[in-house]
Structures are given as C-alpha cells and as structure tokens.
Amino acid sequence: MIKKxxxxxxxxxxxxxxxxxxxxxxxxxxDLNAILSLPDNAxxxxxxxxxxxxxxxxxxxxxxxxxxxxxxxxxxxxxxxVIGLIAGFYGGKVDQALMQVTDIFLAFPGILLxxxxxxxxxxxxxxxxxxxxxxxxxSYARLTRGQTLSLRNRQHVQAAESLGASxxxxxxxxxxxxxxxxxxxxxxxxxxxxxxxxxxxxxLGLGIQAPSASWGAMLRDGVRYMLVxxxxxxxxxxxxxxxxxxxxxxxxxxxxxxDVRTEKNDGQKxxxxxxxxxxxxxxxxx
Numbered sequence: 001m002i003k004k005x006x007x008x009x010x011x012x013x014x015x016x017x018x019x020x021x022x023x024x025x026x027x028x029x030x031d032l033n034a035i036l037s038l039p040d041n042a043x044x045x046x047x048x049x050x051x052x053x054x055x056x057x058x059x060x061x062x063x064x065x066x067x068x069x070x071x072x073x074x075x076x077x078x079x080x081x082v083i084g085l086i087a088g089f090y091g092g093k094v095d096q097a098l099m100q101v102t103d104i105f106l107a108f109p110g111i112l113l114x115x116x117x118x119x120x121x122x123x124x125x126x127x128x129x130x131x132x133x134x135x136x137x138x139s140y141a142r143l144t145r146g147q148t149l150s151l152r153n154r155q156h157v158q159a160a161e162s163l164g165a166s167x168x169x170x171x172x173x174x175x176x177x178x179x180x181x182x183x184x185x186x187x188x189x190x191x192x193x194x195x196x197x198x199x200x201x202x203x204l205g206l207g208i209q210a211p212s213a214s215w216g217a218m219l220r221d222g223v224r225y226m227l228v229x230x231x232x233x234x235x236x237x238x239x240x241x242x243x244x245x246x247x248x249x250x251x252x253x254x255x256x257x258x259d260v261r262t263e264k265n266d267g268q269k270x271x272x273x274x275x276x277x278x279x280x281x282x283x284x285x286x
C-alpha cells in the first residue's frame with residue numbers, strides 16, 4: 001500500500017512535468033483581468049496576484065524542485081562519501097581532523113547555515129545549489145565514516161589487504177558495495193530535505209528569484225492573500241506536502257526492502273506460516 005501510494009504520487013508529478021513541457025505552458029504570462037481568480041475553465045487552479053496561471057507556475061516550480069534536489073543530492077553524496085571513506089579507512093589523525101570539521105558544521109542547524117551562505121553568495125538558482133551543497137554533505141560523511149570503521153575490520157577486507165590489494169581497490173571493490181543500500185536510502189531522505197530547504201530559502205527571498213517560478217516563492221506570495229484567495233496557498237502547500245510525503249514513503253519502503261534483517265525476519269515468518277498451514281491441512285485430511 002505504501003509503495004503504491006508513493007510511486008503513484010511521484011509518477012503523477014513526473015508526468016505533470018512532462019505535460020507542462022509538452023503543452024508549452026507559459027508560467028510568466030500576465031492577465032490583469034484574472035488577478036486572484038478562482039479555478040475555472042480558463043485557469044484550472046486559479047490565478048495568482050499578477051493574473052498568472054497557478055497551474056503553469058506550479059508545474060514549472062516542481063521542475064525546479066526536482067532539478068535542485070537531484071543535483072544537490074548527487075554532489076553532497078559524492079562529497080560526503082569521499083570524506084567519510086577517507087576518515088573511516090585511514091583513521092588516526094586524518095579521521096580526527098575530518099571529523100572536527102564535520103562537527104563544526106553539525107554545531108549549527110543546517111538550514112541556518114544554508115541561509116547564511118545563500119545570503120553571502122546572493123540569491124539565484126546556482127548560488128542556492130552551492131549553499132545547499134556546502135551544508136548537505138555532513139550526514140553522508142558521518143554515516144559513511146561509521147560504516148567504514150565497521151567494515152574496515154571485516155575478514156574479507158583484511159584478507160584482500162593481506163593479498164596486496166591497493167587502497168582504491170579495497171575501497172571500491174570491498175567496502176563501497178556494502179554501503180550502497182544505506183546510501184540509497186539516505187539519498188531518498190536527502191531529496192525530501194533538499195526540496196524543503198529550497199522552498200524555505202525561496203520563501204525567505206534567498207532562492208529562486210522572480211519571475212522564475214518556485215514553490216517557496218509562491219507560498220510567500222500566497223500567504224499575503226489567504227483571506228481573499230485561499231486557494232492559492234492551499235494548492236501550493238498541498239502539492240509540496242504530497243511530493244515530500246511520497247519521497248519519504250518511498251525512502252521507508254526502500255529502507256525496509258534493503259534491510260537484510262527485515263528480509264530475514266519476513267522469511268522466517270513466511271516459513272513459520274507455511275509450517276502451520278501444512279499442519280492445519282494435515283489435521284483436516286485426517
């Protein structure tokens with residue numbers, strides 16, 4: 001049920017993005033006669049404070065959210081995994097130095113650091129992604145470092161090292177594959193976090209700038225007209241909530257699916273149920 005709900009919502013938004021590009025909707029077209037109009041045949045989701053189609057801007061906004069989330073997640077994951085692997089594999093002073101830098105970043109809330117960097121770099125899409133990349137690698141680094149410390153002492157890693165395997169080979173062939181499932185799950189949660197951060201920064205005016213469409217900026221504009229046009233902020237807010245919910249549910253599903261302990265327990269339960277069913281059938285036959 002969770003899997004179907006998550007993939008249905010994600011599929012809906014992906015199809016919506018493609019449909020917006022296919023029909024070439026113009027999110028910046030102004031119609032002064034339709035300012036804050038309610039949903040009708042001309043504007044399926046109504047119009048904003050400048051008479052622009054909320055539907056068109058909503059589709060362009062989700063496209064920007066996907067772009068920012070995917071780029072930032074890939075960059076932060078690569079940066080954090082490299083730092084975590086180096087710290088966990090070599091240990092000692094290298095580990096201490098890298099973890100001290102990581103602890104400095106952890107000492108401040110991530111969104112506050114992102115706001116600070118975005119304010120220094122200036123508003124805009126590129127600066128927004130840079131600010132999020134600077135602050136988003138910490139969780140990957142600590143997760144990778146902890147897992148690498150554990151895997152470093154595994155017998156298969158020590159055996160490969162005793163046979164003369166180089167450090168890159170040990171990391172790429174014997175450690176990194178065992179981290180893949182954990183990193184995939186972490187990446188799904190990171191997607192949702194980045195989308196929320198992007199919307200938050202745009203809401204504060206430090207992200208995507210007008211006239212470009214952004215869900216955070218749309219929420220900021222819609223809040224000012226909640227009493228006269230509540231549909232504006234409701235449509236954007238529910239859209240953002242549904243997308244974040246779908247990604248989070250997808251992450252939960254992947255976590256349960258890739259967890260060996262969960263699969264093992266499910267297999268044991270299945271085998272127990274099979275034995276019970278066989279006993280019941282046997283008694284029924286007798």
